[in-house]
Amino acid sequence: MDNQSEVRKVDAGRSGEMPDGAKSRIAGSDPMLRFLIADDHVFMRLGTKSVLTENFDGAEVVEASCYDDIYRLFIHDDDFDLILLDLKMPRDDSLEDLKKFLRRIDGQTPVVAYSAIENPFEMAHVLRLGCRGFIPKSAAPSAFVHAIDLVLKGETYIPSKAVECFTVWDFGHRESGVQKRMDSLTPRQRDVLQLLSGGRSNKEIGRELNMLEGTVKVHVKAILRSLKVQNGTQAAVLGAGHYPGRGNI
Numbered sequence: 001m002d003n004q005s006e007v008r009k010v011d012a013g014r015s016g017e018m019p020d021g022a023k024s025r026i027a028g029s030d031p032m033l034r035f036l037i038a039d040d041h042v043f044m045r046l047g048t049k050s051v052l053t054e055n056f057d058g059a060e061v062v063e064a065s066c067y068d069d070i071y072r073l074f075i076h077d078d079d080f081d082l083i084l085l086d087l088k089m090p091r092d093d094s095l096e097d098l099k100k101f102l103r104r105i106d107g108q109t110p111v112v113a114y115s116a117i118e119n120p121f122e123m124a125h126v127l128r129l130g131c132r133g134f135i136p137k138s139a140a141p142s143a144f145v146h147a148i149d150l151v152l153k154g155e156t157y158i159p160s161k162a163v164e165c166f167t168v169w170d171f172g173h174r175e176s177g178v179q180k181r182m183d184s185l186t187p188r189q190r191d192v193l194q195l196l197s198g199g200r201s202n203k204e205i206g207r208e209l210n211m212l213e214g215t216v217k218v219h220v221k222a223i224l225r226s227l228k229v230q231n232g233t234q235a236a237v238l239g240a241g242h243y244p245g246r247g248n249i
Contacts, residue, residue: 033152034079038064039086044137048084048114048144055145065089067097071104080109082151084135087115087126095129096201102130110151123162125233129199133157178238181227189226192219196232197239 033056039045042065049061062080064070066089085101087094102111112133113126123134132151135144136159147157185193188209195205202216209216220232229235 033059033081035059035061036064036070036073036080036083037061038066038070038084038089040065040089041086044086051141051144052148056148067101070101074104078105078109082148083109083111084148085111085113085131087113087117095125095199098126098131099129099199112148112151112157118159118161119233120159120161122233123159124237125199127156127158127162128237134159134162136161178227182239184226185223189219189223192216193223193235193239196220196223197236199236 035052035056037045037048037052039048045063045065049063052059052061062073062077064073070083083105085098087098089097098113105111107130110132111130112135113131114135114137116137117123118136118138123136126134133147133156135147135157139147139159150157182190191209192205195208200208202213202220205211206213206216220235223235224231227235227238229238
């Protein structure tokens with residue numbers, strides 16, 4: 001996903017009325033809409049299903065509790081208008097499993113991530129991997145429905161918290177001293193950061209650069225210190241603004 005993508009910014013607030021015009025559009029929506037919800041918490045699935053069926057006339061909602069459930073379902077049925085994924089399902093390596101799943105569907109169905117995580121760097125990273133939206137679980141039902149409606153229209157939903165981080169180039173260049181910190185990286189650290197910014201795991205980076213995974217971790221720690229960020233996701237978002245187009249998933 002690049003900065004040229006059509007993006008609509010909508011604030012996922014905790015309160016407020018349904019956005020103007022959203023309800024009327026939804027009331028006339030396609031009666032054959034099919035949604036897939038994947039969340040390990042039954043209560044969350046039931047609540048989400050209720051909101052979807054109440055606001056999208058005639059919608060069918062299919063449930064799954066993990067990626068294995070989804071793949072088993074896909075053997076016989078993968079015809080959905082939108083897939084809603086919880087990022088933190090037990091026994092799943094959240095971002096790694098998300099990347100594999102996005103490769104599997106290859107853009108045929110829009111995927112929207114939703115999670116209790118509200119770290120803007122992680123929201124931006126998930127969007128860069130190819131999700132068409134990120135909805136915090138703290139969002140009001142009205143904001144949730146409007147976000148889904150936008151994605152069904154072919155747009156991308158970005159929470160207001162993540163907008164600045166998603167525009168990674170601007171983010172990187174507004175931060176004081178970022179270019180100097182980037183220039184301080186060794187050539188090998190830059191190679192690692194480029195691949196990290198493309199969503200590669202430490203194991204994948206090691207395989208591509210022909211080094212041990214432990215060595216990759218040492219480089220990543222050094223990169224975090226040099227860039228003065230707290231984790232690999234923040235480094236990846238920052239690096240993506242300096243290495244556009246490299247390491248796409």
